[in-house]
Amino acid sequence: MDPSHQKHFTIVDYVIFAILLVASMGIGLYYALSGGRQRTTQEFLMADRNMRCLPVSLSLIASFQSAVAIIGVPAEIYTHGTQYWFIGCAYFLGLLIPAHVFIPVLYRLRLSSAYQYLELRFSKAVRICGTLTFIFQMVIYMGVCVYTPAFALNAVTGFELWGAVLAIGLVCALYTTMGGLKAVIWTDVFQTIVMFAGQLAVIVVGVHQTGGVSEVWRKVWAGNLISGLDLNPDPTVRHTFWTLGVGGVFLMLSLYGVNQAQVQRYLSSRTEKEAVRSCYMVFPSLQLTLALSCVMGLVMFARYCGEDHSEKLGGSSGDAMVIYFVMDMLQGLPGLPGLFMACLFSAALSTISSALNSLATVTMEDLIKPHFPAMSEARATLLSKVLALSYGLLCLVMAYVTHQMGDSVLQVALKIFGMVGGPILGLFCLGMFFPWANSTGAVAGLGVGLSMAFWIGIGSIATRSSGTRPLPPRCRAALLSDNMTTVIESLPSNVTLSLPSGLTRFYSLSYMWYSAFNCFTVILIGLTISFLTGPMKEENVTPGTVYPLLGTLLCFLPERLKKKLCCVTPLGQTPSSLQMPPPQHKEINGVDPQHESGPSWEETDSFLPDTRTPFVEQETTV
Numbered sequence: 235m236d237p238s239h240q241k242h243f244t245i246v247d248y249v250i251f252a253i254l255l256v257a258s259m260g261i262g263l264y265y266a267l268s269g270g271r272q273r274t275t276q277e278f279l280m281a282d283r284n285m286r287c288l289p290v291s292l293s294l295i296a297s298f299q300s301a302v303a304i305i306g307v308p309a310e311i312y313t314h315g316t317q318y319w320f321i322g323c324a325y326f327l328g329l330l331i332p333a334h335v336f337i338p339v340l341y342r343l344r345l346s347s348a349y350q351y352l353e354l355r356f357s358k359a360v361r362i363c364g365t366l367t368f369i370f371q372m373v374i375y376m377g378v379c380v381y382t383p384a385f386a387l388n389a390v391t392g393f394e395l396w397g398a399v400l401a402i403g404l405v406c407a408l409y410t411t412m413g414g415l416k417a418v419i420w421t422d423v424f425q426t427i428v429m430f431a432g433q434l435a436v437i438v439v440g441v442h443q444t445g446g447v448s449e450v451w452r453k454v455w456a457g458n459l460i461s462g463l464d465l466n467p468d469p470t471v472r473h474t475f476w477t478l479g480v481g482g483v484f485l486m487l488s489l490y491g492v493n494q495a496q497v498q499r500y501l502s503s504r505t506e507k508e509a510v511r512s513c514y515m516v517f518p519s520l521q522l523t524l525a526l527s528c529v530m531g532l533v534m535f536a537r538y539c540g541e542d543h544s545e546k547l548g549g550s551s552g553d554a555m556v557i558y559f560v561m562d563m564l565q566g567l568p569g570l571p572g573l574f575m576a577c578l579f580s581a582a583l584s585t586i587s588s589a590l591n592s593l594a595t596v597t598m599e600d601l602i603k604p605h606f607p608a609m610s611e612a613r614a615t616l617l618s619k620v621l622a623l624s625y626g627l628l629c630l631v632m633a634y635v636t637h638q639m640g641d642s643v644l645q646v647a648l649k650i651f652g653m654v655g656g657p658i659l660g661l662f663c664l665g666m667f668f669p670w671a672n673s674t675g676a677v678a679g680l681g682v683g684l685s686m687a688f689w690i691g692i693g694s695i696a697t698r699s700s701g702t703r704p705l706p707p708r709c710r711a712a713l714l715s716d717n718m719t720t721v722i723e724s725l726p727s728n729v730t731l732s733l734p735s736g737l738t739r740f741y742s743l744s745y746m747w748y749s750a751f752n753c754f755t756v757i758l759i760g761l762t763i764s765f766l767t768g769p770m771k772e773e774n775v776t777p778g779t780v781y782p783l784l785g786t787l788l789c790f791l792p793e794r795l796k797k798k799l800c801c802v803t804p805l806g807q808t809p810s811s812l813q814m815p816p817p818q819h820k821e822i823n824g825v826d827p828q829h830e831s832g833p834s835w836e837e838t839d840s841f842l843p844d845t846r847t848p849f850v851e852q853e854t855t856v
């Protein structure tokens with residue numbers, strides 16, 4: 235963008251932005267110097283497993299609500315209408331299934347890393363594959379999260395590019411390294427509030443400048459931006475009710491069901507009920523953030539649709555357009571551009587801090603501790619801090635790598651989740667719902683699932699056809715008060731009008747189906763190979779690692795009939811090889827966390843065996 239059109243910040247804006255960074259560092263410092271002063275991995279990685287549901291629920295949202303959603307969703311609504319809003323329909327099952335399937339199973343195994351489940355259910359090899367896949371996914375995703383605010387701001391305001399990347403990366407790595415999971419969760423709480431405030435401010439100012447709600451609605455309606463319920467079953471259409479409402483459920487399960495960043499938050503809850511409650515509390519807040527970012531896109535459309543900004547925007551993508559519009563809207567209102575920048579950086583910081591902490595946790599728990607069982611707590615905690623810092627530096631490198639990708643950031647992020655998160659979800663579903671699945675099947679399933687995912691993902695990038703894009707609503711501007719009409723032909727160059735066939739059709743599968751497609755591939759291959767290599771017998775499966783799906787579906791049957799029908803896994807102990815004597819833990823607020831792990835067995839789902847015997851790695855006393 236040529237400098238003459240660049241928007242600039244006033245000193246007030248920089249002050250607000252600085253306050254965000256200082257406050258985040260302050261919280262990090264506070265948790266470095268209070269409580270157990272981050273001296274054990276139980277505190278540094280698991281927040282002493284003593285968190286309440288409110289901070290956990292806000293942290294759950296912040297972890298996967300980065301600048302990608304803050305910028306990408308309004309850009310999506312502006313260019314393609316409100317179809318994307320239907321992803322909100324996926325939030326029902328996308329949160330109910332984690333609350334009633336994944337949390338009960340994972341919480342009672344007293345894990346630190348979600349991938350310990352894979353060793354319990356399958357083998358160490360499967361656990362390592364799961365861990366490495368997760369690390370790959372989050373490292374790339376972190377790159378997108380750092381890149382988004384930094385490059386978009388640079389394009390519009392000339393804000394020093396590497397200054398922004400360093401500001402996010404270093405501040406984040408520092409407070410995550412100092413304050414551990416407690417600091418990450420409480421900074422997420424603070425940053426989520428800043429995110430809401432920033433988005434709300436843009437909407438209020440934008441509606442006011444457009445002439446009020448009714449004026450916005452009139453323009454949006456006239457611009458045919460409100461998409462109806464598109465029930466087109468064609469899986470290659472980018473956004474329909476099916477790709478968003480159904481495909482979106484698998485995307486949500488891969489994030490809120492089995493992703494380490496979220497599972498770690500469930501496991502850091504003081505009881506299982508608190509974890510389930512935090513999952514329920516995510517629902518209204520997630521709907522609110524979705525609504526805010528969609529409305530922001532509508533307001534932008536109403537405010538700017540009539541004007542042709544192409545010469546100012548130059549080639550910059552739709553994402554940078556959002557920043558341009560926001561800076562233009564807030565220009566002359568000192569402090570508001572700073573608030574929006576704080577909102578953007580809060581979104582990035584909260585996601586990256588969660589990623590850094592979860593990466594340090596799985597690296598420590600899954601890749602290092604099993605090889606050094608005699609490592610002292612002090613050394614393990616120090617190493618965890620070094621890991622968090624190292625991943626922070628790696629994330630800066632990834633910021634540059636991400637710069638090469640062409641798609642809109644929202645699409646890149648969702649593709650990553652679909653391509654990598656989908657197969658991991660498949661692995662957990664294979665383990666939890668199919669007792670016959672064995673380790674060979676699991677490894678083979680994951681291998682084929684990831685290969686298919688990358689084949690289709692890269693194929694779609696190569697042929698630039700990830701889902702046939704619908705013709706975006708023409709920006710008919712016969713709305714301007716002075717009756718001047720200009721029509722901005724916003725026909726993207728890569729729209730594919732002709733229906734693709736054969737391999738191209740395969741590549742043009744909507745990216746919103748990636749999670750579901752890859753999940754089913756892993757399950758299908760996993761089961762086939764398991765049956766070919768000798769399925770596991772029910773009695774050999776570690777108790778508590780299989781969720782008796784039949785028991786749930788037939789919950790209306792009387793107890794005795796259900797027991798006979800679906801041979802509920804007996805109440806069992808975690809196998810001795812994996813179970814160590816409970817660690818010398820300190821009482822927390824007079825409550826012994828080892829035994830205060832939620833409601834009594836009767837209060838929970840009765841058909842889930844109560845294997846609350848702790849699955850703890852060798853945690854020698856210091």
Ligand SMILES: O=C(O)CCCC[C@@H]1SC[C@@H]2NC(=O)N[C@@H]21
Pocket residue numbers: 298299300301302303304321379486489520523585644647648
């Ligand atoms: O914002 C991001 O960093 C990633 C894009 C959003 C990820 C998914 S979309 C459905 C769910 N709702 C959210 O706010 N995040 C997740």
Ligand code: NA
Pocket residue numbers: 295296297298299300301580581582583584585586
């Ligand atoms: Na975030």
